[in-house]
Amino acid sequence: MTTYLNGVSLPPSKRVSIFGGTHGNEMTGVTLVRQWIKNGAEVQRAGVLVTPFIANPKAVERRVRYIDQDLNRAFTPEILSLVERKDLPCEVKQAQEINRLFGPKGSKDAYDVIFDLHNTTSNMGCTFILENSGDDFILQMVNYIKCTLGQSSCHVLLNEHPELKYETTRSVAKHAVGLEVGPQPQGVIRSDILKSTRQILKYALDFIQLFNKGEEFAACDLEVYVLDASVDYPRDQHGDISAMIHPHLQDRDWQPLCPGDAIFLTFDGKTIYYEGEGTVYPTFINEAAYYEKHRAFVTTRKKVLPAKGVKIRTV
Amino acid sequence: MTTYLNGVSLPPSKRVSIFGGTHGNEMTGVTLVRQWIKNGAEVQRAGVLVTPFIANPKAVERRVRYIDQDLNRAFTPEILSLVERKDLPCEVKQAQEINRLFGPKGSKDAYDVIFDLHNTTSNMGCTFILENSGDDFILQMVNYIKCTLGQSSCHVLLNEHPELKYETTRSVAKHAVGLEVGPQPQGVIRSDILKSTRQILKYALDFIQLFNKGEEFAACDLEVYVLDASVDYPRDQHGDISAMIHPHLQDRDWQPLCPGDAIFLTFDGKTIYYEGEGTVYPTFINEAAYYEKHRAFVTTRKKVLPAKGVKIRTV
Ligand SMILES: [Zn+2]
Ligand SMILES: [Zn+2]
Numbered sequence: 046m047t048t049y050l051n052g053v054s055l056p057p058s059k060r061v062s063i064f065g066g067t068h069g070n071e072m073t074g075v076t077l078v079r080q081w082i083k084n085g086a087e088v089q090r091a092g093v094l095v096t097p098f099i100a101n102p103k104a105v106e107r108r109v110r111y112i113d114q115d116l117n118r119a120f121t122p123e124i125l126s127l128v129e130r131k132d133l134p135c136e137v138k139q140a141q142e143i144n145r146l147f148g149p150k151g152s153k154d155a156y157d158v159i160f161d162l163h164n165t166t167s168n169m170g171c172t173f174i175l176e177n178s179g180d181d182f183i184l185q186m187v188n189y190i191k192c193t194l195g196q197s198s199c200h201v202l203l204n205e206h207p208e209l210k211y212e213t214t215r216s217v218a219k220h221a222v223g224l225e226v227g228p229q230p231q232g233v234i235r236s237d238i239l240k241s242t243r244q245i246l247k248y249a250l251d252f253i254q255l256f257n258k259g260e261e262f263a264a265c266d267l268e269v270y271v272l273d274a275s276v277d278y279p280r281d282q283h284g285d286i287s288a289m290i291h292p293h294l295q296d297r298d299w300q301p302l303c304p305g306d307a308i309f310l311t312f313d314g315k316t317i318y319y320e321g322e323g324t325v326y327p328t329f330i331n332e333a334a335y336y337e338k339h340r341a342f343v344t345t346r347k348k349v350l351p352a353k354g355v356k357i358r359t360v
Numbered sequence: 361m362t363t364y365l366n367g368v369s370l371p372p373s374k375r376v377s378i379f380g381g382t383h384g385n386e387m388t389g390v391t392l393v394r395q396w397i398k399n400g401a402e403v404q405r406a407g408v409l410v411t412p413f414i415a416n417p418k419a420v421e422r423r424v425r426y427i428d429q430d431l432n433r434a435f436t437p438e439i440l441s442l443v444e445r446k447d448l449p450c451e452v453k454q455a456q457e458i459n460r461l462f463g464p465k466g467s468k469d470a471y472d473v474i475f476d477l478h479n480t481t482s483n484m485g486c487t488f489i490l491e492n493s494g495d496d497f498i499l500q501m502v503n504y505i506k507c508t509l510g511q512s513s514c515h516v517l518l519n520e521h522p523e524l525k526y527e528t529t530r531s532v533a534k535h536a537v538g539l540e541v542g543p544q545p546q547g548v549i550r551s552d553i554l555k556s557t558r559q560i561l562k563y564a565l566d567f568i569q570l571f572n573k574g575e576e577f578a579a580c581d582l583e584v585y586v587l588d589a590s591v592d593y594p595r596d597q598h599g600d601i602s603a604m605i606h607p608h609l610q611d612r613d614w615q616p617l618c619p620g621d622a623i624f625l626t627f628d629g630k631t632i633y634y635e636g637e638g639t640v641y642p643t644f645i646n647e648a649a650y651y652e653k654h655r656a657f658v659t660t661r662k663k664v665l666p667a668k669g670v671k672i673r674t675v
Contacts, residue, residue: 076601076604076627079600080627080628108651108652109424230545230648231545231546231547232481232546232649232651233481233646233648234604234605235604235610236604236605236606236610236625237610239627285394286391286549289549289554290549290550290551291551292551292552292555295552310551312391312392312554313395313399331548331549331550333546333548336423
């Protein structure tokens with residue numbers, strides 16, 4: 046990366062992949078990627094190799110989130126460096142395979158961009174999940190999409206939280222882009238969710254093409270939601286859930302939540318109120334896959350992130 | 361059953377059970393039954409033994425629909441009469457156990473009523489699934505609920521279809537009552553869905569108590585939706601799904617569907633229209649669990665079902 050007056054010049058993005066099925070029951074990515082494997086014209090861009098890829102075929106085949114463990118948490122240095130053995134968990138072997146095909150993670154040979162398509166049962170609309178506030182290229186990409194489709198077309202969840210950050214499937218690439226779209230039940234294909242995912246991806250790929258052709262993107266500010274805390278369900282003395290998401294919180298992803306607002310309703314009808322600090326913006330509210338992770342929702346805080354200008358580096 | 365002037369007199373309903381978790385990832389019934397096992401006061405009625413019961417504990421524990429096969433299809437004479445063996449599929453053993461505890465199916469010793477609580481990802485609201493148009497007792501129960509909570513508080517799907525009817529878990533009882541409530545994703549507990557399920561059950565149990573105490577329920581007419589046909593997704597030459605539920609059909613359970621209306625949208629953007637006979641009322645639209653059963657939705661036809669008057673038989 047070299048800087049110019051008020052920006053950074055970056056190498057072109059030539060190798061891009063679109064992952065579906067990192068979680069085998071999140072059907073929009075599975076469906077789109079299967080179509081693009083059959084006929085990828087829609088996602089090809091001049092000068093860019095775009096590879097659609099089913100990330101966890103065994104989980105997709107059984108239409109379950111994972112076989113042995115969550116693939117989207119498996120890209121740690123320890124796991125990626127484990128000696129190959131037949132009896133390794135399915136997702137450990139798959140993570141190592143993905144690292145071979147699209148990595149190695151952290152090396153100059155890694156793919157430039159991986160888009161990882163997910164669905165959520167939460168009412169999150171289209172949400173970019175980003176892992177690096179210093180990745181001006183991706184910040185500019187999201188800004189381009191927001192400017193094209195409208196500011197409310199998508200949200201940005203920035204996860205740089207020391208404890209809550211995890212080693213995602215897409216982290217193998219130089220630029221890791223998670224796209225979480227909902228609400229959609231596990232195992233279901235909704236046409237409205239497929240349409241909005243497809244549209245967001247179109248403009249993301251357009252951005253890459255424009256960038257590669259030399260278009261400059263001026264410095265800008267991007268509204269992001271910074272991951273703040275994970276909130277579990279209230280539990281009884283046996284560790285069993287004793288309350289559900291309160292009706293006043295259900296489906297209100299990205300809406301302000303203030304101290305004293307209702308967050309849970311116990312099964313015997315008592316309300317539990319939010320007691321955190323200041324206004325937060327909850328999301329991943331009532332995500333089916335997070336019950337086992339002891340997570341009812343996460344809180345985020347709004348932040349305006351400055352993104353440097355970007356343009357292609359002409360060698 | 362003996363008849364009187366314009367009705368039938370029936371024995372009291374003394375033994376009632378409420379099943380949750382026939383499908384292990386349908387969480388409203390699992391949650392309510394777990395609560396009622398801890399503290400069942402809410403569902404007890406004078407003179408009636410009400411037994412909350414988790415129908416498929418192993419599937420509930422793993423939060424999956426089933427372990428080996430769909431329990432809700434396992435109550436056939438063949439399965440119930442299989443010789444006990446250790447290696448029988450999990451749900452075969454469980455069906456035989458339920459038949460021992462709450463049956464035997466078809467005998468005078470069977471429980472009087474079993475309510476079987478299900479959830480659906482389809483926008484069906486509260487739907488009673490009934491299997492016998494001659495069961496005046498249950499028709500009167502549903503009518504009582506509709507009169508109390510409002511006609512639109514619930515729908516009635518009547519499944520007496522020669523090919524589409526199946527041997528349900530609840531069919532072990534003299535009176536089998538399925539309650540399907542949605543939309544709710546698999547694995548999720550929504551407070552609005554829990555509330556409406558709980559309310560419907562309250563009035564169902566109240567009806568039983570009133571009946572047992574001697575209240576007479578006059579002959580009435582009940583609007584039901586008779587199961588007509590099952591419609592699969594369009595598929596390509598490999599048998600893979602090639603279209604999704606059309607946006608104009610999605611979430612429109614129980615709304616009239618006429619020949620020429622859109623039902624599917626192919627992944628490359630073509631609309632497929634309904635070509636059936638006359639107006640039908642689709643339901644189970646885009647149910648996650650029915651992809652594997654090759655069912656995109658079912659069609660039903662509206663019918664007004666006369667129910668005889670019912671009162672308790674005084675011996
Ligand atoms: Zn996911
Ligand atoms: Zn069910």
